[in-house]
Structure formats: structure tokens, C-alpha cells
Amino acid sequence: MARNFKKLIFTFAFVLAIVLISSSCRREASRTTGWAYNDPDWGGFQKKPYTEQETGPGLVFIEGGTFVMGRTEQDVMFDWDNIPRRVTVSSFYMDETEVSNLDYVEYLYWINRVFGETYPEVYNKALPDTLVWRDRLAYNEPYVYNYLRHAAYRDHPVVGVSWVQASDYASWRTDRVNEMILVREGILELDHDQVNENNFNTEAYLAGQYEGLVKENLRDLDPRGTGERSVRREDGILLPAYRLPTEAEWEFAALGLIGNTVYERIVERRLYPWNGHQLRSSERRTMGTFMANIKRGRGDMMGVAGNLNDAGEITVPVYAYWPNDYGLYNMAGNVSEWVKDVYRPLTHEDVTAFRPFRGNVFERLATDDEGNILPKDSLGRMQWQEVTQEESATRRNYRYADNISYRDGDFASSIYYDQEDMQDREDQLMYEYGVTSLINDEARVYKGGSWKDRAYWAVPGTRRFLDQNEAASHIGFRCAMDRVGSPIRH
Numbered sequence: 001m002a003r004n005f006k007k008l009i010f011t012f013a014f015v016l017a018i019v020l021i022s023s024s025c026r027r028e029a030s031r032t033t034g035w036a037y038n039d040p041d042w043g044g045f046q047k048k049p050y051t052e053q054e055t056g057p058g059l060v061f062i063e064g065g066t067f068v069m070g071r072t073e074q075d076v077m078f079d080w081d082n083i084p085r086r087v088t089v090s091s092f093y094m095d096e097t098e099v100s101n102l103d104y105v106e107y108l109y110w111i112n113r114v115f116g117e118t119y120p121e122v123y124n125k126a127l128p129d130t131l132v133w134r135d136r137l138a139y140n141e142p143y144v145y146n147y148l149r150h151a152a153y154r155d156h157p158v159v160g161v162s163w164v165q166a167s168d169y170a171s172w173r174t175d176r177v178n179e180m181i182l183v184r185e186g187i188l189e190l191d192h193d194q195v196n197e198n199n200f201n202t203e204a205y206l207a208g209q210y211e212g213l214v215k216e217n218l219r220d221l222d223p224r225g226t227g228e229r230s231v232r233r234e235d236g237i238l239l240p241a242y243r244l245p246t247e248a249e250w251e252f253a254a255l256g257l258i259g260n261t262v263y264e265r266i267v268e269r270r271l272y273p274w275n276g277h278q279l280r281s282s283e284r285r286t287m288g289t290f291m292a293n294i295k296r297g298r299g300d301m302m303g304v305a306g307n308l309n310d311a312g313e314i315t316v317p318v319y320a321y322w323p324n325d326y327g328l329y330n331m332a333g334n335v336s337e338w339v340k341d342v343y344r345p346l347t348h349e350d351v352t353a354f355r356p357f358r359g360n361v362f363e364r365l366a367t368d369d370e371g372n373i374l375p376k377d378s379l380g381r382m383q384w385q386e387v388t389q390e391e392s393a394t395r396r397n398y399r400y401a402d403n404i405s406y407r408d409g410d411f412a413s414s415i416y417y418d419q420e421d422m423q424d425r426e427d428q429l430m431y432e433y434g435v436t437s438l439i440n441d442e443a444r445v446y447k448g449g450s451w452k453d454r455a456y457w458a459v460p461g462t463r464r465f466l467d468q469n470e471a472a473s474h475i476g477f478r479c480a481m482d483r484v485g486s487p488i489r490h
Contacts, residue, residue, distance in 0.1 A: 044221030050236040053484055056177055059093040060327045061489050062253050069248055069356070072271050073459045081345035082463055087353050089252045091487035094245060095478035097318035097329045098157035098337065099169065101148055104128065107169055110176070114199050115379065122379065126168065128160035132473040143314070143473075155317040157335045157476040163244075163444040163468035166338050166477040170242040173479065178202045178238045182212075187231060189213035197380040202241070204376045206233055207365070244340040245480035246357045247463065250447050254332070254460035259325025271459055273324040273331045279455055292321060292333030294449050294458050301451070314451050314473075332458040335476035336450045343443040343465035344408045360403040362387045404441045442468045450474035 027036040028047065036042040055061060070084035108126060115122040133143035147153050148160070161169075179200040182188040191213045194200065204210040208230070220229040231237050245253070260267045260275060271277050274291055281289045293312035295301055303309035312320070315334055323329045342359040344350070351358055366374045366383040374383045386401035393399070407413055414430045433440040443465045449458030452474045456462065466472065 038221060040221045040223045044223055044225070046221055046234075048235045052486065052490055053236075054181075054239060056093060056239050056242070056481055057180075058095050058097075058479075059481055060096050061483070062092050062094050062249070062326055063258060063489070064089045064091040064252070064483075064487055065257075067252055067255065067257055068269070069251055070461055072269065072461045073456060076456060079345065082461055083346075084461075085353070087248055087351075087356050089248050090355055091483040091489075092245070092249055093481040093483060094249070094253050094326075094328060095480070096323075096327060098335055098476045098478050099166075100155055100318050101158050102154040104158040104161070104169065105149060105154075107172055110172070114195055118196050119379065126165060128158060128165070129162075129471045130160055132160040132471055147314075153315075155319070156315045157318055157330075159315070159335055159473050159476050160471045161338075161475075161477065162471045163338045163466075165471075166244060169477075170244060170479050174239070174241040175200055175202050177242070178205075181237060181239065182231065185237060186215055187217060189215045197376060197378050199380045201376065201380050201382065202238060203365075203382040204380060205230065206238075207373060207376075207382060209376045209382070210380065240482040240484060242479040242481055244338055244477060246355075247339045247341040247445050247447065248356045249480060250337065250339045251460045253326055253328055254324070254448065256324035256326045256328070256331075273328075273460065274322075279458075292330070292449065292458055293451050294333040295452055295454055297454075312451050316451075331448060331460065333449045333453075334451060336446045336448045336453070336457070336464070336474055338475060338477040339445050339447055341445045342404050342441060343439060343445045343463075345439075346408050350407045358404065358408075362392075362398065362401045362403070409439075409441070438467075439465070444468045446475055 027039050027042075029036045030045075035045070037045060037047040066086060066088045068084050069087045071082040072084075075082070108123065111126050112123045128148055130144050130148055133140045133147065147156070148158070179188070182200075182205075183190055188200075189212075191200075200212060201210055205212070211230070217228040217230055218235070220227055254273050255270050256273050257266055257270065260270070268275055272279070272291070276282065279291055279294070281287060281291055288309075290296070290310040293310050293316045296303065296310070302311055302313045310316075312334070316330075318334070319329055320334070321330060324331055340359060341357060344358055363384045363386055366385040368374060376382050389400060392401070405413070409430050431437045431439040444467070445463055445465050447463060448460065449455070449462075457464075466475070
């Protein structure tokens with residue numbers, strides 16, 4: 001009896017093992033077609049394992065949500081350009097700190113090493129305007145010569161950078177980070193001889209116009225393929241682009257309402273990136289200390305000798321002061337920061353409540369007459385072109401590539417909209433640039449207070465603008481990145 005029982009147990013275990021082995025060898029199949037994934041015999045369609053988006057260097061995760069964007073302080077400037085409105089911001093990533101001088105000098109070094117000999121204008125175009133420090137009635141020459149490059153200021157935020165230069169830096173950073181990922185994953189070798197058009201560019205790599213020093217490509221399961229392939233967007237290995245944050249993202253992140261929200265109820269609507277309406281710390285150990293690097297009053301930039309309060313005559317290191325509840329430093333002072341949006345006074349009334357942004361110019365990769373993607377340019381970058389009106393003619397969600405002035409600045413929104421003889425006169429648009437205003441399609445928003453601003457501008461809801469090609473000694477920037485997939489980090 002015992003022998004038969006043991007034999008039965010052995011047989012059951014053997015059959016179970018066979019079933020488990022068979023199950024483990026069975027490939028995952030499409031739930032819509034039944035065809036096996038990752039199987040050359042079934043066409044070789046690949047489904048790579050994916051968990052969630054990697055956090056890029058320097059970034060912190062900002063969980064999105066709804067908030068009231070706009071004015072929380074008195075409108076002392078009487079601009080009436082910041083009407084409160086409830087909007088929703090998707091989760092995204094943002095730089096923990098402002099981009100520092102050291103970060104930017106690294107960028108300049110790379111630009112000079114790769115393009116300096118053949119295209120010196122690329123390097124010159126990237127140089128910050130150090131003359132922004134000059135003042136006709138102040139002795140600021142030491143900052144002109146030392147602030148950007150001297151080791152004493154390496155951890156201070158870079159200034160004198162225009163909106164265009166900040167955007168170019170973000171694009172460069174995207175390529176360097178994605179190149180690092182491919183090297184880390186053993187797909188590419190480090191190439192120290194990159195020069196001119198032979199440099200890693202994310203879009204060029206994905207378009208098959210950059211190969212690099214291949215160490216080991218991914219396996220290609222297409223039965224008609226070569227057996228290996230480069231990384232595709234579908235693999236989820238490469239990160240989305242670094243970019244400037246939108247105005248809504250910046251303001252949402254600065255307020256850090258995640259720190260005083262209980263079950264969807266905001267306990268206290270913040271004026272600054274911290275609770276309360278005061279500028280000084282109320283904690284016992286730091287009682288009376290300023291919470292941000294701002295101008296304290298007329299002629300008072302940092303306090304009295306022997307007890308310097310904010311210790312910031314100009315800027316301070318990017319990790320100075322306390323971070324807000326998202327872990328972001330200096331969202332209320334130190335330097336103001338460029339954001340992605342084009343400035344319009346009535347933006348908050350016009351833009352969509354979900355992911356609001358003004359500045360869309362829809363583009364696609366440039367193609368020739370036969371529809372083939374054009375080769376990369378002499379700097380190794382892909383060429384882009386605005387979508388044509390013919391391509392957009394049948395669409396319901398947009399009709400033109402350039403939507404910057406949509407409903408606020410275009411002819412249809414001007415007082416001359418019903419006068420056909422005025423339609424070709426750009427000087428009759430709503431904002432007569434250089435005549436009645438300084439508002440045009442190159443006016444970009446910058447947010448937050450700085451070392452030379454009063455407390456009013458430290459309120460995240462306040463907003464100002466400057467031409468995208470201009471720079472200042474009190475304006476810097478930080479980068480952001482899209483969050484793909486779930487808004488909650490697992």
C-alpha cells in the first residue's frame with residue numbers, strides 16, 4: 001500500500017514538472033491576434049519588459065493634480081494678467097535646483113570640443129551675456145569677469161542666459177543623458193572623437209542617421225532582418241526630452257501643495273512655497289532666518305554685518321535654504337526662471353484647463369518631395385518643419401501650425417476682425433509691438449523672485465516677461481521632463 005502511494009506521488013510530481021516546464025517555455029501571445037510575442041516563427045514582433053520611467057540625472061518627481069493657478073497676492077502692479085483659474089497639471093519631472101555655473105560651463109566645454117574648430121559660431125551663440133552685470137552707477141566689473149567661470153561661483157545659478165540659450169541647453173542635455181544610457185546598457189561604446197555632425201543626437205539615432213561605436217546592439221527577431229538592431233522608442237530605454245517647464249508646471253511645483261493636502265483637501269492655500277504668509281522661519285533653531293534669497297528692502301540686500309541674514313548679496317549656491325515639499329530648492333528667490341510659455345495678459349482665461357500652455361508651433365521631421373526624411377544637418381541634428389496648412393485642413397483640433405496667438409493676438413481677436421481691408425496689416429493686430437506694447441510672439445514668461453526683487457515677486461503666482469533673446473543678471477532656469485505612463489510613481 002505504501003509503495004503504491006509513493007509511486008502515485010512520484011508520478012504526480014513528474015507530471016507537474018512537465019506542465020511547469022511547458023508553461024515556462026510557452027511564449028506570451030497577443031491577446032488580440034493570438035500570435036506569439038518575441039518569436040521569430042511568428043513574425044518576431046517584440047514586447048520588451050518595462051516597469052516605469054527612469055528618473056533622469058538631476059530630476060525629482062513631481063506628482064501632478066489640480067490647483068488654482070494665478071494670483072494669490074494683491075495685484076500691486078495693476079496688470080490684471082494673472083486671473084485665478086483651476087487647472088490640472090500632469091505628473092512630470094523637474095530639476096532639483098537651478099542650472100548652475102558648473103553645469104553650464106560643462107555644456108560650453110562640450111560645445112567647444114565638438115564644434116569649436118569648424119563652427120565657432122555655435123560656441124559663441126551659447127555663451128552667456130556676462131555684461132548683464134554692468135550697471136552705470138555701480139562697480140560690478142568683478143562679476144563680469146568672475147561670476148560664470150571662477151570656482152568660487154561654480155555652485156551658483158547661471159545667469160545672463162536667454163530663453164533661446166536655455167532651450168538649446170535642454171536639447172543638448174537630452175542627447176548627453178540618452179547617450180549615457182546607451183553606453184551604460186552596453187549598446188554603445190564611448191566615442192571621444194565625436195566632432196561636427198558626427199555626434200550623438202537622440203532623434204538622429206532613432207531615425208537611423210547616427211550609428212556610433214556599437215558595442216552590442218539589441219537582438220532583432222524579425223525573420224527577414226539582420227539579427228540585430230538599434231534601440232527604438234518602443235523599447236522604453238531612452239528618456240523623453242529635457243525642456244523648460246511650462247508656466248503651469250513651474251507654478252504648481254513651486255507651491256508644493258502636496259505637503260499640506262489631506263485626502264484631497266488643501267489645508268492651507270499657500271502664498272509662498274511654504275506655509276504661512278511670512279518670509280522668516282518660525283522654527284525654534286532658525287527663528288527669524290529668511291526663507292529665500294530676496295531683496296529685503298531699499299538698499300538692503302543681505303542684512304547687517306556680523307549677522308548677515310540671507311547672506312546673499314547677489315545669488316547664493318543652488319542648494320542654499322530649505323527645499324519645498326517636492327524637494328525643489330530656491331523656487332521663491334535666488335534667480336527668477338524662464339518657463340516655456342509665450343506671454344499673453346489673458347492667458348489664464350484662454351488656455352485649456354488640462355496641461356495649459358501657450359506657445360505651440362506644431363512641427364514634424366522635414367521631408368523631401370517624395371516624403372523621405374531629410375538627412376541631418378551639419379551639426380548632426382535632424383531638420384524639422386512646420387506642418388502645412390494643407391496637412392491640417394481636415395483636422396478638427398487645429399488648422400494651423402503656429403498657434404501662439406490663437407484667440408489672443410491674432411487678427412481674429414483684434415478689433416479689426418470684421419474689416420477685410422485690414423487682414424494683411426500686421427500692425428493692426430491686438431498687440432502693436434513697439435507702438436503700444438512690448439508683447440509679441442517672442443515675449444516669454446519668467447517666474448519667481450530673485451536676489452534683486454522684493455518679496456512680491458517671490459509669490460509663485462506672479463509673472464513677468466522678457467524677449468526670448470534677451471538676458472538679465474537675475475534670470476536663470478531649470479529643466480523639466482515629461483512623465484510617461486502612470487501619474488503615480490510605483
